[in-house]
Amino acid sequence: xxxxxxxxxxxxxxxxxxxxxxxxxxxxxxxxxxxxxxxxxxxxxxxxxxxxxxxxxxxxxxxxxxxxxxxxxxxxxxxxxxxxxxxxxxxxxxxxxxxxxxxxxxxxxxxxxxxxxxxxxxxxxxxxxxxxxxxxxxxxxxxxxxxxxxxxxxxxxxxxxxxxxxxxxxxxxxxxxxxxxxxxxxxxxxxxxxxxxxxxxxxxxxxxxxxxxxxxxxxxxxxxxxxxxxxxxxxxxxxxxxxxxxxxxxxxxxxxxxxxxxxxxxxxxxxxxxxxxxxxxxxxxxxxxxxxxxxxxxxxxxxxxxxxxxxxxxxxxxx
Amino acid sequence: xxxxxxxxxxxxxxxxxxxxxxxxxxxxxxxxxxxxxxxxxxxxxxxxxxxxxxxxxxxxxxxxxxxxxxxxxxxxxxxxxxxxxxxxxxxxxxxxxxxxxxxxxxxxxxxxxxxxxxxxxxxxxxxxxxxxxxxxxxxxxxxxxxxxxxxxxxxxxxxxxxxxxxxxxxxxxxxxxxxxxxxxxxxxxxxxxxxxxxxxxxxxxxxxxxxxxxxxxxxxxxxxxxxxxxxxxxxxxxxxxxxxxxxxxxxxxxxxxxxx
Numbered sequence: 176x177x178x179x180x181x182x183x184x185x186x187x188x189x190x191x192x193x194x195x196x197x198x199x200x201x202x203x204x205x206x207x208x209x210x211x212x213x214x215x216x217x218x219x220x221x222x223x224x225x226x227x228x229x230x231x232x233x234x235x236x237x238x239x240x241x242x243x244x245x246x247x248x249x250x251x252x253x254x255x256x257x258x259x260x261x262x263x264x265x266x267x268x269x270x271x272x273x274x275x276x277x278x279x280x281x282x283x284x285x286x287x288x289x290x291x292x293x294x295x296x297x298x299x300x301x302x303x304x305x306x307x308x309x310x311x312x313x314x315x316x317x318x319x320x321x322x323x324x325x326x327x328x329x330x331x332x333x334x335x336x337x338x339x340x341x342x343x344x345x346x347x348x349x350x351x352x353x354x355x356x357x358x359x360x361x362x363x364x365x366x367x368x369x370x371x372x373x374x375x376x377x378x379x380x381x382x383x384x385x386x387x388x389x390x391x392x393x394x395x396x397x398x399x400x401x402x403x404x405x406x407x408x409x410x411x412x413x414x415x416x417x418x419x420x421x422x423x424x425x426x427x428x429x430x431x432x433x434x435x436x437x438x439x440x441x442x443x444x445x446x447x448x449x450x451x452x453x454x455x456x457x458x459x460x461x462x463x464x465x466x467x468x469x470x471x472x473x474x475x476x477x478x479x480x481x482x483x484x485x486x487x488x489x490x491x492x493x494x
Numbered sequence: 495x496x497x498x499x500x501x502x503x504x505x506x507x508x509x510x511x512x513x514x515x516x517x518x519x520x521x522x523x524x525x526x527x528x529x530x531x532x533x534x535x536x537x538x539x540x541x542x543x544x545x546x547x548x549x550x551x552x553x554x555x556x557x558x559x560x561x562x563x564x565x566x567x568x569x570x571x572x573x574x575x576x577x578x579x580x581x582x583x584x585x586x587x588x589x590x591x592x593x594x595x596x597x598x599x600x601x602x603x604x605x606x607x608x609x610x611x612x613x614x615x616x617x618x619x620x621x622x623x624x625x626x627x628x629x630x631x632x633x634x635x636x637x638x639x640x641x642x643x644x645x646x647x648x649x650x651x652x653x654x655x656x657x658x659x660x661x662x663x664x665x666x667x668x669x670x671x672x673x674x675x676x677x678x679x680x681x682x683x684x685x686x687x688x689x690x691x692x693x694x695x696x697x698x699x700x701x702x703x704x705x706x707x708x709x710x711x712x713x714x715x716x717x718x719x720x721x722x723x724x725x726x727x728x729x730x731x732x733x734x735x736x737x738x739x740x741x742x743x744x745x746x747x748x749x750x751x752x753x754x
Contacts (some may be wrong), residue, residue: 186654271501277620280588281624289619308614310722311612314716315504320713340727360659400752418673420636424617426652435748469725473728473731474731476731476733476737480735480739
């Protein structure tokens with residue numbers, strides 16, 4: 176049975192859902208899934224990975240991996256892939272995998288694709304689909320050769336399983352490149368905010384909110400809905416919201432059940448990061464705003480007049 | 495400090511993209527410098543203007559038409575250009591392009607390579623990190639700020655836990671986020687000067703990179719293009735804001751289960 180090594184993504188002491196999706200999908204494709212679990216204080220998560228389908232878990236648990244450099248993950252994935260005789264390595268989309276995954280493909284002379292949202296066996300290789308040109312086209316892409324590295328978009332597959340005892344092997348932490356030194360990790364995520372990657376509903380604020388007070392006002396809608404609170408690049412660049420909240424190609428790609436774009440004009444880089452959302456709602460004063468081209472419900476109107484009505488209605492429903 | 499900026503000429507994705515017979519319809523599309531490459535180039539030119547960089551070299555692996563992109567990059571401030579122009583490179587995958595760039599890197603020996611986060615046509619993001627890996631230098635992706643004068647730079651990058659501040663001793667490769675800067679428009683003077691700046695045209699053989707790139711060596715190949723799944727046409731509501739707000743709210747609760 177062909178082996179795929181899945182690089183687990185850990186956040187706040189938990190295995191993130193995209194990793195569980197990949198473990199489940201490996202089983203559906205008849206592959207033996209192995210997992211790489213790298214981080215600081217992560218060993219206990221091996222059982223979660225095993226329960227979702229990892230036949231073996233390679234664990235590297237060390238303080239030096241708290242905020243790993245991509246090169247460390249490339250090294251560990253290379254080592255684990257060698258030990259498990261994996262012919263494929265799968266990553267979920269993250270800032271680490273952006274650099275670690277292509278580097279692994281280069282090191283192994285393998286084929287590489289990012290942003291995959293489907294995969295099927297195709298002769299000796301694999302064929303997947305992915306979006307390109309700011310999601311304006313779908314590419315059918317073939318990966319061949321003896322080694323493949325793939326990054327999938329989140330939500331590509333269904334997850335399933337429950338923890339069980341894992342078979343593990345410990346890997347020593349890889350050395351840090353002496354050219355690099357981590358000075359600071361500025362954790363910008365606001366306490367109590369819903370993770371954009373897991374949210375059922377996301378409210379995103381754009382430049383239409385005008386100023387920090389407007390941004391705080393739109394947040395009331397996110398809070399009332401228990402929704403994630405995203406922002407556009409313009410809002411982030413103005414310093415009104417943290418980088419971690421940016422939805423779009425250079426920030427987070429999201430695909431919630433309901434996406435409410437409030438005062439968002441809809442630059443293509445933004446649309447490409449959210450157009451996979453099931454239902455899209457847009458509130459914008461400008462009837463020509465590009466966001467309306469993807470909106471299922473387009474409200475042409477001033478957000479400062481529309482949102483108070485919604486907040487009042489939500490308050491009434493809660494009573 | 496010498497900076498190498500790899501750039502790509504792409505179809506303008508701001509335009510309406512059409513697909514026919516498994517291919518993107520080129521008719522009616524214009525070719526532009528990929529957006530994030532502009533950010534990388536702007537950062538390089540700013541480092542030169544600050545006196546940190548001594549030379550900015552721009553490079554592309556692409557067809558004849560990509561020469562226009564190199565002229566544009568020189569109009570924005572790059573000092574000279576290298577055009578890897580070789581039919582043998584056609585159909586390269588990300589790794590093929592990275593091998594060509596690494597071969598050029600071995601020749602040019604830049605202290606810093608500044609690349610775009612990804613190309614706007616493929617949105618793949620492979621070439622930068624692959625080039626760094628092949629050259630044995632560290633790669634810092636999705637960078638939003640560059641400080642310092644070398645040989646150590648302080649960079650800010652998007653991390654999974656927040657903004658990471660990293661000191662990096664050169665040589666290194668950085669990929670640019672669009673928050674890094676606002677790329678300048680080429681001035682008339684810049685455009686005139688660019689016409690006189692040197693542009694070398696090289697083949698794979700010139701670089702000692704024959705037989706490492708091109709369709710024959712591409713393990714990753716695009717089989718076909720398809721149009722994206724069509725979204726059902728949406729409804730647009732206009733009128734008194736308070737009235738349409740109530741109307742849409744009721745629809746969202748009923749049809750989209752807004753309150754889950």
